[in-house]
Amino acid sequence: MERTPSHPEVSTFNLQQVLEALVDPVRRSIVMQLDATCEDIACGAFDISVSKSTATHHFKVLREAGLIRQHYVGTSRMNTLRRAEMDEALPGLLDALTTPQAQGALISGSAGK
Amino acid sequence: MERTPSHPEVSTFNLQQVLEALVDPVRRSIVMQLDATCEDIACGAFDISVSKSTATHHFKVLREAGLIRQHYVGTSRMNTLRRAEMDEALPGLLDALTTPQAQGALISGSAGK
DNA sequence: GTCAAAGTTTGACGGCTATCGTACTTATAT
DNA sequence: ATATAAGTACGATAGCCGTCAAACTTTGAC
Numbered sequence: 150m151e152r153t154p155s156h157p158e159v160s161t162f163n164l165q166q167v168l169e170a171l172v173d174p175v176r177r178s179i180v181m182q183l184d185a186t187c188e189d190i191a192c193g194a195f196d197i198s199v200s201k202s203t204a205t206h207h208f209k210v211l212r213e214a215g216l217i218r219q220h221y222v223g224t225s226r227m228n229t230l231r232r233a234e235m236d237e238a239l240p241g242l243l244d245a246l247t248t249p250q251a252q253g254a255l256i257s258g259s260a261g262k
Numbered sequence: 263m264e265r266t267p268s269h270p271e272v273s274t275f276n277l278q279q280v281l282e283a284l285v286d287p288v289r290r291s292i293v294m295q296l297d298a299t300c301e302d303i304a305c306g307a308f309d310i311s312v313s314k315s316t317a318t319h320h321f322k323v324l325r326e327a328g329l330i331r332q333h334y335v336g337t338s339r340m341n342t343l344r345r346a347e348m349d350e351a352l353p354g355l356l357d358a359l360t361t362p363q364a365q366g367a368l369i370s371g372s373a374g375k
Numbered sequence: 376g377t378c379a380a381a382g383t384t385t386g387a388c389g390g391c392t393a394t395c396g397t398a399c400t401t402a403t404a405t
Numbered sequence: 406a407t408a409t410a411a412g413t414a415c416g417a418t419a420g421c422c423g424t425c426a427a428a429c430t431t432t433g434a435c
Contacts, residue, residue: 152401164364165287172285173393174278193411203394205413224402224411241358248353251277265431286423306381316424318383337381337432 152221154212162215162238170214171246175199176207180216183230184247191225265334267325275328275351283327284359288312289320293329296343297360304338 171177175197182195192208199207208228211217215238218229235243245251284290288310295308305321312320321341324330328351331342348356358364 164359168281168285172281175393191411199393200395201412202396202414206393209413221402221412226412239358239364240361241354242364245352245354245358246277251352251355288423304381312423313425314382315384315426319423321382334382334432339382 154209154219156212156218157215159215159234159238162235164239166214167216167235167239167242170210170216173207173210175203176211177246179207179211179228180230180243181247181252183217183228184232184243187230189227189229191222191227193225267322267332269325269331270328272328272347272351275348277352279327280329280348280352280355283323283329286320286323288316289324290359292320292324292341293343293356294360294365296330296341297345297356300343302340302342304335304340306338 171180178197179195183190192204193201195204197204197207208217208219208226212219215231216235218231219226220229221227232243284293291310292308296303305317306314308317310317310320321330321332321339325332328344329348331344332339333342334340345356
């Protein structure tokens with residue numbers, strides 16, 4: 150059996166599906182963690198508080214929207230953020246979600262008074 | 263009775279609520295129409311295909327997320343896009359949704375063969 | 376005062392989806 | 406070969422949300 154899942158092409162990315170993927174806090178957290186490290190992360194290595202089966206569901210939604218790419222390394226399924234392709238399809242969207250303001254703001258440092 | 267609804271302050275805008283407002287195609291269409299004209303539009307003057315009561319619901323969601331400001335002019339409720347304030351709270355988000363790519367692309371002109 | 380126009384409110388309904396547990400599959404280590 | 410680890414697949418469930426119709430409110434026109 151083939152263990153490599155199908156990934157959509159950039160030309161088929163669409164805003165509706167991407168927004169539906171990103172509106173869920175757990176999925177957005179996954180994307181943020183990938184964006185923060187710029188490295189591949191195994192499904193089980195994310196800091197999320199849902200069961201494994203629920204996590205699988207979230208990764209599927211992210212993959213089908215084109216946000217992540219998945220491949221196996223042993224028994225671990227590694228996840229890569231498709232940053233460049235998403236930027237090409239929907240310029241500025243991921244940038245907007247990764248700004249300090251989009252996160253909670255309050256970056257410490259000059260913590261107002 | 264006061265007919266002016268309450269509007270959230272910029273400091274209380276939050277990404278989750280804004281994304282939940284923008285993920286619905288009808289509501290995103292409302293925002294796009296407001297962004298395209300840069301003028302106030304009455305609730306009944308939008309090109310949307312839902313009943314009046316459903317439209318009321320959508321406007322409420324948009325207002326509570328901070329995306330629009332509403333005020334009465336006679337019996338008509340006018341809607342204003344809070345563009346500058348939203349840009350301050352979540353820089354780049356509305357820009358990302360109004361790019362040609364975010365829309366259907368295919369802007370005609372050089373319609374590839 | 377009467378009527379029409381523009382929205383709101385309320386209640387109901389249906390479908391979608393995030394969630395979980397259990398069983399299953401695949402690969403690695405012993 | 407056995408056991409364990411990492412995910413997947415499959416129901417099942419519960420809650421939310423978009424939708425509408427009907428009744429109501431408010432304003433402006435006649």
